[in-house]
Amino acid sequence: MTNEDAGRIRPDVRAALRECRLWRSASESAVDAFASSARVQDAPRGTALLAEGEPAERFGVVVAGKVRIYHLAADGRRITFETLETGDPVSVVAALAGGRYPAHAETVTPATIAWLTRDALFDLIAAEPEAARDLVTDLANRVVNFTAVVQTLALDVPARLARYLFQRALAAGNPSPSGLEVDLGMPKSELASALGTVPETLSRAFARLRDSGVVEVHGRRVVVLDVRGLATLGSGYVEE
Amino acid sequence: MTNEDAGRIRPDVRAALRECRLWRSASESAVDAFASSARVQDAPRGTALLAEGEPAERFGVVVAGKVRIYHLAADGRRITFETLETGDPVSVVAALAGGRYPAHAETVTPATIAWLTRDALFDLIAAEPEAARDLVTDLANRVVNFTAVVQTLALDVPARLARYLFQRALAAGNPSPSGLEVDLGMPKSELASALGTVPETLSRAFARLRDSGVVEVHGRRVVVLDVRGLATLGSGYVEE
DNA sequence: TCTTGACCTTGACGCGGGTCAAATCAGGGA
DNA sequence: TCCCTGATTTGACCCGCGTCAAGGTCAAGA
Numbered sequence: 001m002t003n004e005d006a007g008r009i010r011p012d013v014r015a016a017l018r019e020c021r022l023w024r025s026a027s028e029s030a031v032d033a034f035a036s037s038a039r040v041q042d043a044p045r046g047t048a049l050l051a052e053g054e055p056a057e058r059f060g061v062v063v064a065g066k067v068r069i070y071h072l073a074a075d076g077r078r079i080t081f082e083t084l085e086t087g088d089p090v091s092v093v094a095a096l097a098g099g100r101y102p103a104h105a106e107t108v109t110p111a112t113i114a115w116l117t118r119d120a121l122f123d124l125i126a127a128e129p130e131a132a133r134d135l136v137t138d139l140a141n142r143v144v145n146f147t148a149v150v151q152t153l154a155l156d157v158p159a160r161l162a163r164y165l166f167q168r169a170l171a172a173g174n175p176s177p178s179g180l181e182v183d184l185g186m187p188k189s190e191l192a193s194a195l196g197t198v199p200e201t202l203s204r205a206f207a208r209l210r211d212s213g214v215v216e217v218h219g220r221r222v223v224v225l226d227v228r229g230l231a232t233l234g235s236g237y238v239e240e
Numbered sequence: 241m242t243n244e245d246a247g248r249i250r251p252d253v254r255a256a257l258r259e260c261r262l263w264r265s266a267s268e269s270a271v272d273a274f275a276s277s278a279r280v281q282d283a284p285r286g287t288a289l290l291a292e293g294e295p296a297e298r299f300g301v302v303v304a305g306k307v308r309i310y311h312l313a314a315d316g317r318r319i320t321f322e323t324l325e326t327g328d329p330v331s332v333v334a335a336l337a338g339g340r341y342p343a344h345a346e347t348v349t350p351a352t353i354a355w356l357t358r359d360a361l362f363d364l365i366a367a368e369p370e371a372a373r374d375l376v377t378d379l380a381n382r383v384v385n386f387t388a389v390v391q392t393l394a395l396d397v398p399a400r401l402a403r404y405l406f407q408r409a410l411a412a413g414n415p416s417p418s419g420l421e422v423d424l425g426m427p428k429s430e431l432a433s434a435l436g437t438v439p440e441t442l443s444r445a446f447a448r449l450r451d452s453g454v455v456e457v458h459g460r461r462v463v464v465l466d467v468r469g470l471a472t473l474g475s476g477y478v479e480e
Numbered sequence: 481t482c483t484t485g486a487c488c489t490t491g492a493c494g495c496g497g498g499t500c501a502a503a504t505c506a507g508g509g510a
Numbered sequence: 511t512c513c514c515t516g517a518t519t520t521g522a523c524c525c526g527c528g529t530c531a532a533g534g535t536c537a538a539g540a
Contacts, residue, residue, distance in 0.1 A: 071390075073391070077394070079394060099384060122376075136365070136372070136376060139379035140332075140333040140379060141337045143337075147311075149386075150386070154436075156526065188488065189488085198529085199487085200488090200489080200490085201526090207490090397496085429517070439518070439519090483540080484537105485537095486536090486537095488533105489532105490532085493528105494529085495528090496528105497525095499523085499525100500523085501523105502521085503520075507515090509512105510511105
């Protein structure tokens with residue numbers, strides 16, 4: 001780990017902090033002050049950044065690279081909660097809650113992390129009410145998302161996959177002659193983990209969707225032929 | 241629903257708002273101002289307070305009674321997220337996130353709810369930085385709790401039950417000759433829903449724990465004979 | 481062309497647990 | 511005391527999915 005001189009803020013660190021949605025409305029000077037308190041870590045791929053159960057004394061912001069947040073179940077199975085990229089905060093909720101880290105974090109690629117303290121963040125929101133509002137809104141959205149995750153886990157795997165593809169198709173689908181084309185952007189084994197299952201079961205789920213005629217699968221590229229059918233299989237939420 | 245005159249704050253409403261941990265550090269005057277903006281609803285048992293999917297325009301605080309927060313899965317199964325009592329906030333995260341309610345809420349007993357607006361809460365935390373800190377901490381704790389819920393759902397039902405009984409035994413167990421006695425305080429069918437299962441499976445889980453010799457079951461009263469064994473079945477976390 | 485290895489797919493099998501149905505139990509009222 | 515209603519328990523059955531094992535595909539490299 002490298003300690004940065006407060007007087008010299010790395011441009012990539014400043015940019016990443018500026019991009020972080022937790023304090024989007026904060027002033028430039030507040031972010032700079034914040035950035036100058038950061039401790040920057042450049043880590044190779046596969047580095048354990050923090051371990052579940054440790055006291056949560058600090059939090060991070062991803063400056064570059066990808067970071068995986070996951071839980072190791074008692075039987076050794078790994079549940080991936082999320083994969084973080086530039087500008088995303090790492091374990092900020094644990095640090096704010098003041099307890100212990102509820103999950104592990106490790107780098108998936110070579111990555112740079114800026115580490116900050118809970119108190120620095122409290123100072124920031126005390127000084128800038130707009131930032132407090134950003135932070136509260138973001139935390140509230142996380143809770144809502146977790147609620148959705150719990151609900152999704154009640155669905156079977158094909159439905160979870162359908163819901164995932166539906167969201168991806170709407171958010172990042174490229175129109176093509178036969179339908180919306182989605183690039184998974186990760187190995188299917190990775191997707192399986194993100195959906196809370198294993199590659200074999202995911203493979204069968206893809207086969208089901210293919211046989212139902214709602215998607216075509218070509219390696220990592222998936223063509224959604226029937227968006228509405230996909231939404232139905234994913235149990236509703238056609239709205240919006 | 242009854243609109244309260246701003247000049248006359250119902251004492252039970254004031255007390256409930258005062259008790260709410262979201263703004264524990266707020267001044268008396270701030271809470272009174274907040275309380276005077278509340279709209280109070282006295283609802284009989286079984287009243288639907290809000291429905292999943294509706295725009296989240298307001299949030300509530302339970303003044304009296306019990307409120308169940310739950311999700312209806314596509315197949316009609318009901319998943320109870322939590323049961324709220326006096327001083328607990330209702331759907332405050334949805335209101336803060338500004339989206340739609342992620343779950344249903346209904347009264348389990350006759351209940352009184354004080355309804356408040358998102359803007360009133362933002363005004364409160366803008367005026368009182370300490371309250372902002374309370375709110376942020378509480379939201380962060382909710383996220384951590386949800387993380388724990390997701391992890392718990394990865395366990396089988398006997399393990400989930402063991403974990404639940406372990407926590408209850410530590411938090412509210414009465415020493416008795418043979419061990420810690422815990423009163424479930426609800427029908428087993430209710431407990432089954434809270435643990436994400438059905439009464440039949442819960443009954444079998446109790447039978448497993450009984451046959452293992454870690455608990456005795458007498459209706460709603462459970463005597464924990466072997467706290468350590470219970471913790472082991474619940475997959476660890478003996479610490480603390 | 482022949483490896484080698486990463487990734488994906490398919491089949492067989494077992495277990496957990498949800499569902500249906502029936503038996504049992506518990507409490508309240510006439 | 512007897513009956514009725516709701517809660518709880520038990521047994522039988524089925525389905526989803528995780529696991530183990532066996533290919534299959536593809537690309538890089540010798």
